[in-house]
Amino acid sequence: MTGEETICCAGEVMVELAPAAGERLYQQGFAGDTFNTAVYLARAGLQVRYLTRLGDDALSSAALAQMRLEGVDTDSVAISPGRVPGLYMISNDEQGERQFSYWRSASPARELFDTVPEVSPPDVFYFSGITLAVTAAGLDNLVAMLEQLRSRGTRIAFDPNYRPALWGERAMAQRHYLAVLPLCDMIFATSEDDALLWDIDDPSASQAFYREQGAAEVVIKGNGLTAYVSSEGEQYQSRADRVDAIDTTGAGDAFNAAYMAQRLCGAGIGESIAHAQALSARVVQHRGAIIPRDE
Template identity: 40%
Template sequence: MTRILGIGECMIEMAPTGEGTFAMGFAGDTFNTCWYARRLAGPELRVGYLTAVGDDDPSRRMEEFMRDAGVEPEFTVRPGGSVGLYMISLKDGERSFSYWRSTSAARTLADDLEVLPDMTDGDVALVSGITLAILPEAGRTRLLEVLHDARKRGVRVAFDPNIRPKLWESTETMRRWVMAAARVCDIALPSHEDEATHFGDADASATADRYAGAGAGLVVVKDGADPVVIRTPDSRETITPARVTEVVDTTAAGDAFNGAFLVALLEGAEAAQAAKAGCALSARVIAARGALVPV
C-alpha cells in the first residue's frame, strides 16, 4: 500500500459560523491536505500525520479526530505540552488569522526525529514552509536531513512553501530555508502570489523555473483563479481553473488542491489531470466556510 505522510502542526481551529459565533475544529495546512487526501483516496492509499502533541485533553481529542477521519496519527507526546490554537476572521471571502501557538508541542516535532515512520519506496512525505517556520534552527536542519535520507529509500518529498512571513525571524531566513527545502523535494507546490511578493518572481513560469532549478522534478504553481503552471524537466503546460462565481472562504484552498493533486498522481494520473482534480476540489472548498469542507 502507498502512503502519504503529512508533517507539521495541526491546531485547534475556531472558525466563524456566520451567526456571530465560532465553531471549534482541528486544522493546519499539511493536515488539511491529509484530511482531503483521505476523503478522496481509495483503501489502497494510507494517510498518516506526524507531529508532536501534549498529554492533555485537547491533544487526545485531536488524536480521536484524526482517527475518526481515517488519518493515522504518528504522534510524539510531550508531557505537560499542548496544541496550538488559531481563530479565523473573514472579510469578503478573504481570511485573516489570530494565533496562540508559541508553546505548541508541534515546535518540537523534529527534536528527536531520526527516520520517517513506516515509509517505503513510492510513498510521499509532505512538508510546508509553515512546518519549517515553527521549528527552531536545529529542528529545521534535522527535518531536512531526515527527508534527504528518506529520498534515498525512494520516498518522494512534496513541499508547499506556504509562505507566512510573520512566522519567520526575518525575510532572509525565510528565503534561505524555503530554498533549502526546495533542494530536497521531488514535488514543489508553490503559490505564485506569495512567491512574487517575497522572491520577486515576474510570473508563475518564473516561480516554476526557480523551483525546478533548485532540483524539484515536478513543479506545480498555483495562482488563484489564474492558470496553474506545471513544469517537468521536459515540459511546461498550463491548466486554467473553472471560474468560481461566489467565494465564501478561501481557507485551505491550496491545501485542498494539494490533497486532490497528490491522490490523483499516486493513483496514476498525469500531472495535468492531477492539477485539474486539484482545481476542482479547491473550487468546492472556497464556496463553503472553514478549512475542512465535506466532499
C-alpha cells in the same frame, strides 16, 4: 504509480475557530495546512499518516480522535506531557478572503525536529513552509531526516507556503528554504508567496527557479485562478471557474491533496489539475479549512 503508495504529512494540528452562522459565534474544529492535506488525501482513499507532536490534554485527545475518524494513521504522533495544541481564529471579508489570528507560541509541534524523528520511509513525504517555520530551530534534523528518506526511495513534496509573520526576517526564511529545496521532488507554490519570498512574479520564472533547485514537477497556483505545471519538460496551464467564496481557508491545501491523489493513482497532469481545482472550489464554499464529513 498505483494508488497504493503511502504518504506521510508533517506539520502542526491546531484548534480552529471558524465563523459560524450567528454573529460572534464560532465553530471549533481541527486544522493546519499539512493536516488539511492529509485529511483530503485520506478521503481520496490513500494510505496517510501524520507526523506531529500534540499535548496530553483534552483538545489533543480530540485531535487524535479526529485523525482516526478521518482514516489518518496516528502512529507517528508524539505526545508532549503538559502541553496543549496551538489555536487560530479565522476572519473573512465580504469576498471570503481569510485572515488569521494565532495563539501557537507554546505549541508542542515546534519541537517536532528537536531530534531526528524515526520515520518508516513512505513513498511520499509532504511538508510545508509553515512546517519549516514553526520548527525552524530543528532545521538540521529536518534536513537529516529528508536525506535519510530520499536515500531509501521516498519522494519529497513541498508547499513553500511562506508566511512572513512566522519568520524574524526574510533572509532567515530564504536560508531555510534553500536548505530543503534541493531535496524536494515536487513543489506546490503560489505566485503570491514567490513574489514575497523570492521577488519572482512570473509563473514561468517560478517554475524555472524550482527546477534549478532540483524539483522534477512544479505546480504554481498563479494569480487569477490559473494553475501552471511543469513536469519532464512539458508545460500545462489551466484556468478555474470563479465561484462565490465564503471562506478561502484551506483551498490551497485541498488543491495539493487532490492533485497528489490523482497523480499517485496514475492520472495525467491535466486530469489532476481539474480535480484539484474542483475540490478547491468546493472548499471555499464552506466555513473552515475542512469540509464536514457529512457534506
